Amino acid sequence: MPNLTDYIEEYLKKLLALSTRSYVEIQRRELAGKFACVPSQINYVLDRRFTLESGYLVESKRGGGGCIRIYRIDLERMSPWREVLNSLNGEGFEPVKVRQFLRKICEDNVISKREARLLGAIIQDECYLVTGMDQVQSRKLQQKLFGEALEEILKDGC
Amino acid sequence: MPNLTDYIEEYLKKLLALSTRSYVEIQRRELAGKFACVPSQINYVLDRRFTLESGYLVESKRGGGGCIRIYRIDLERMSPWREVLNSLNGEGFEPVKVRQFLRKICEDNVISKREARLLGAIIQDECYLVTGMDQVQSRKLQQKLFGEALEEILKDGC
DNA sequence: ATACTGAAGGTCAGAGAAGGTCAAAGAAAT
DNA sequence: ATTTCTTTGACCTTCTCTGACCTTCAGTAT
Numbered sequence: 001m002p003n004l005t006d007y008i009e010e011y012l013k014k015l016l017a018l019s020t021r022s023y024v025e026i027q028r029r030e031l032a033g034k035f036a037c038v039p040s041q042i043n044y045v046l047d048r049r050f051t052l053e054s055g056y057l058v059e060s061k062r063g064g065g066g067c068i069r070i071y072r073i074d075l076e077r078m079s080p081w082r083e084v085l086n087s088l089n090g091e092g093f094e095p096v097k098v099r100q101f102l103r104k105i106c107e108d109n110v111i112s113k114r115e116a117r118l119l120g121a122i123i124q125d126e127c128y129l130v131t132g133m134d135q136v137q138s139r140k141l142q143q144k145l146f147g148e149a150l151e152e153i154l155k156d157g158c
Numbered sequence: 159m160p161n162l163t164d165y166i167e168e169y170l171k172k173l174l175a176l177s178t179r180s181y182v183e184i185q186r187r188e189l190a191g192k193f194a195c196v197p198s199q200i201n202y203v204l205d206r207r208f209t210l211e212s213g214y215l216v217e218s219k220r221g222g223g224g225c226i227r228i229y230r231i232d233l234e235r236m237s238p239w240r241e242v243l244n245s246l247n248g249e250g251f252e253p254v255k256v257r258q259f260l261r262k263i264c265e266d267n268v269i270s271k272r273e274a275r276l277l278g279a280i281i282q283d284e285c286y287l288v289t290g291m292d293q294v295q296s297r298k299l300q301q302k303l304f305g306e307a308l309e310e311i312l313k314d315g316c
Numbered sequence: 317a318t319a320c321t322g323a324a325g326g327t328c329a330g331a332g333a334a335g336g337t338c339a340a341a342g343a344a345a346t
Numbered sequence: 347a348t349t350t351c352t353t354t355g356a357c358c359t360t361c362t363c364t365g366a367c368c369t370t371c372a373g374t375a376t
């Protein structure tokens with residue numbers, strides 16, 4: 001017995017399938033209207049059903065003329081990142097390991113040397129020392145920033 | 159979903175691209191007429207889309223026969239570039255301004271689109287919220303990380 | 317010269333139009 | 347009975363657009 005979230009998910013995935021591009025653009029208010037629900041329901045659906053792990057990526061712009069853009073990322077583009085992607089949610093996000101990983105995918109030409117160095121800069125522990133955060137917090141932030149950066153890479157070429 | 163501001167921006171940039179000189183001259187009143195909006199809308203567009211950080215310079219003359227002149231700043235004329243970089247590295251580190259700057263050096267092919275987006279990810283305020291740092295601290299860290307990352311990119315002899 | 321006048325452009329605060337967040341209530345699953 | 351998933355609504359942030367009021371300047375009348 002499908003619920004609202006299921007219907008909205010299905011609708012959006014259909015839109016994506018029909019689109020010639022790798023993304024679709026919607027307006028939150030309008031979509032909420034179509035399904036007779038509150039706008040924040042749309043955010044819920046996006047949070048739950050259009051996650052990075054499941055191969056989707058969401059961007060938005062506020063203000064007059066704002067919109068939400070949903071990208072579909074194909075598996076090939078995702079696969080080189082699988083390993084590090086897993087470490088982004090749970091434990092096991094270790095700068096040292098990530099660096100090794102970066103070297104590897106750089107050799108595999110998934111990213112450029114410059115990009116590898118840029119990503120490396122994000123996870124330099126020394127930068128975080130001055131803030132007075134404890135290590136747990138720093139790790140969390142590194143993890144978050146790295147994740148965001150990764151999204152930008154996956155978005156690319158879409 | 160472009161809005162009025164987007165259209166006016168596009169129009170002006172097209173004018174600039176077509177111009178043989180490095181600037182264009184417009185009349186606020188007349189331009190507002192063309193887009194059926196109030197004159198101050200033009201100021202808004204200029205404030206938001208034609209800043210120094212994004213590589214433009216705006217001059218104006220009031221009174222009878224007044225006009226607005228918009229210059230496109232060329233990276234070759236290094237001086238403004240340096241100025242901006244310095245201001246970014248000094249006190250006034252503001253992600254909004256930095257983003258405009260990124261857009262410009264991207265347009266000028268100093269960095270790739272992907273790199274611009276990666277650098278943009280580093281300075282997203284939302285990421286830093288979870289850490290419980292105050293804004294001053296977050297800014298400092300953003301600035302540090304951004305600086306390191308940018309260096310890694312430019313090291314490479316762009 | 318001096319003062320007036322009208323035609324520019326500038327500023328700023330407030331309304332409006334998006335989308336975001338979060339906690340709490342309600343429903344479904346285990 | 348408890349946990350997890352869904353739905354809702356109040357409140358927030360960002361970006362855009364408008365209008366009232368201000369400043370500057372060229373030309374003209376005194």
